[in-house]
Amino acid sequence: MPHTLETLRADYEELKARGLSLDLTRGKPSAAQLDLSNGLLDLDLSGDHRDGAGTDLRNYGGADGVAEVRAIFSELLGIPVPQLLAGGNASLTFMHDIIVHALLHGVAQGEPWYGQDVAFLCPTPGYDRHFAITEALGIRMIAVPYLADGSLDVPAIAQHLADPSVRGMWLVPQYANPTGSSVDEATARALAALPAAASDFRVFWDNAYAVHHLTAAEPAPLDILRFAAEAGNPDRFFVFASTSKITQAGAGVSFFGSSPANIAWYKMHASVQTIGPDKLSQWRHARFFGDADGVRAHMRRHRALIAPKFAIVERILTERLTGHGSWTTPTGGYFVTLSAPDGTATRAVQLAKEAGIAVTPAGAAFPYGVDPRDSVIRIAPTMPPEADLETAIEALALCVLLAEAELAG
Numbered sequence: 068m069p070h071t072l073e074t075l076r077a078d079y080e081e082l083k084a085r086g087l088s089l090d091l092t093r094g095k096p097s098a099a100q101l102d103l104s105n106g107l108l109d110l111d112l113s114g115d116h117r118d119g120a121g122t123d124l125r126n127y128g129g130a131d132g133v134a135e136v137r138a139i140f141s142e143l144l145g146i147p148v149p150q151l152l153a154g155g156n157a158s159l160t161f162m163h164d165i166i167v168h169a170l171l172h173g174v175a176q177g178e179p180w181y182g183q184d185v186a187f188l189c190p191t192p193g194y195d196r197h198f199a200i201t202e203a204l205g206i207r208m209i210a211v212p213y214l215a216d217g218s219l220d221v222p223a224i225a226q227h228l229a230d231p232s233v234r235g236m237w238l239v240p241q242y243a244n245p246t247g248s249s250v251d252e253a254t255a256r257a258l259a260a261l262p263a264a265a266s267d268f269r270v271f272w273d274n275a276y277a278v279h280h281l282t283a284a285e286p287a288p289l290d291i292l293r294f295a296a297e298a299g300n301p302d303r304f305f306v307f308a309s310t311s312k313i314t315q316a317g318a319g320v321s322f323f324g325s326s327p328a329n330i331a332w333y334k335m336h337a338s339v340q341t342i343g344p345d346k347l348s349q350w351r352h353a354r355f356f357g358d359a360d361g362v363r364a365h366m367r368r369h370r371a372l373i374a375p376k377f378a379i380v381e382r383i384l385t386e387r388l389t390g391h392g393s394w395t396t397p398t399g400g401y402f403v404t405l406s407a408p409d410g411t412a413t414r415a416v417q418l419a420k421e422a423g424i425a426v427t428p429a430g431a432a433f434p435y436g437v438d439p440r441d442s443v444i445r446i447a448p449t450m451p452p453e454a455d456l457e458t459a460i461e462a463l464a465l466c467v468l469l470a471e472a473e474l475a476g
Contacts, residue, residue, distance in 0.1 A: 247397025
């Protein structure tokens with residue numbers, strides 16, 4: 068039976084009358100996922116606070132981070148231990164501070180960015196917190212839309228790199244936020260080799276979802292630092308990762324990897340900012356996992372909890388919105404991107420909010436919050452219990468249908 072504006076409005080009034088209060092806004096682990104890491108809290112370090120080198124981890128120092136946890140994530144990320152630093156719980160802190168250092172001092176072999184017209188390329192839709200950093204620091208953002216198949220528009224990127232003001236680029240290379248797409252080796256090698264008018268151009272390669280698989284396939288992260296070295300641009304990539312969605316998001320470990328020159332540059336500037344990270348938290352993670360296979364096994368337990376939630380989203384969107392938009396079917400990561408009919412995303416999100424369903428604001432996945440098609444809605448399925456998730460996705464689908472019907476008149 069076809070939907071009419073009248074029937075959709077009636078269904079929506081019934082939805083509002085239910086007094087729901089559900090949240091699809093951010094990609095947070097559920098309580099059940101956080102419980103998987105409760106063993107971190109049970110570890111007794113009272114007699115176990117020295118690393119393999121005998122360093123007392125309760126004391127100052129150790130700016131590079133605990134060697135044992137760096138070794139585990141060196142294997143997982145494909146980055147040599149000397150080129151991988153471990154920090155606090157938020158990789159965004161590394162990203163923010165690196166841009167501040169670049170503004171004040173310039174990157175390795177570069178001049179300070181401050182006072183210049185500095186622009187970053189922003190594949191869209193992308194990660195809103197990346198865009199928040201560059202906007203807050205006064206860096207101009209240039210949207211580079213993904214192609215229809217979810218791949219990067221390398222020719223467009225190449226054209227932008229002819230502009231010397233383009234000094235950086237944001238990128239989530241594996242299971243991107245929010246599209247779920249992944250960069251293939253050919254594209255990664257192209258990014259490593261593209262000529263750039265700015266000799267200090269840097270790609271902020273945020274491997275936030277490197278081990279966050281939703282299927283039995285577990286592809287390893289691309290060896291981007293090797294690709295860059297082979298292309299003659301060894302310093303082009305800053306690599307980031309964290310345990311934020313692996314263990315406990317508020318008490319994890321972040322990682323920064325890059326070329327030897329970039330690591331030395333960062334350590335020089337960071338040395339006046341900190342004497343060292345929380346090494347006991349890092350030591351807990353090393354003890355909890357044991358090795359890289361321990362992380363892999365742990366992530367399979369995560370997959371068992373969240374893959375069914377992604378299946379719920381796929382089922383309901385297929386049942387309710389076929390012919391009324393499109394959506395991604397990710398094989399990893401934390402998000403589903405719903406492309407509602409053009410011109411309806413803002414209204415659909417507003418309708419959902421009024422019905423008690425919190426959704427990430429329309430436009431959040433674009434620089435300056437502007438989606439030129441007003442289409443993209445980011446869905447974060449991981450946190451709600453399955454029953455609440457079903458209710459929320461059913462409600463969101465109704466809001467999209469109603470927004471489309473209202474637009475059509």
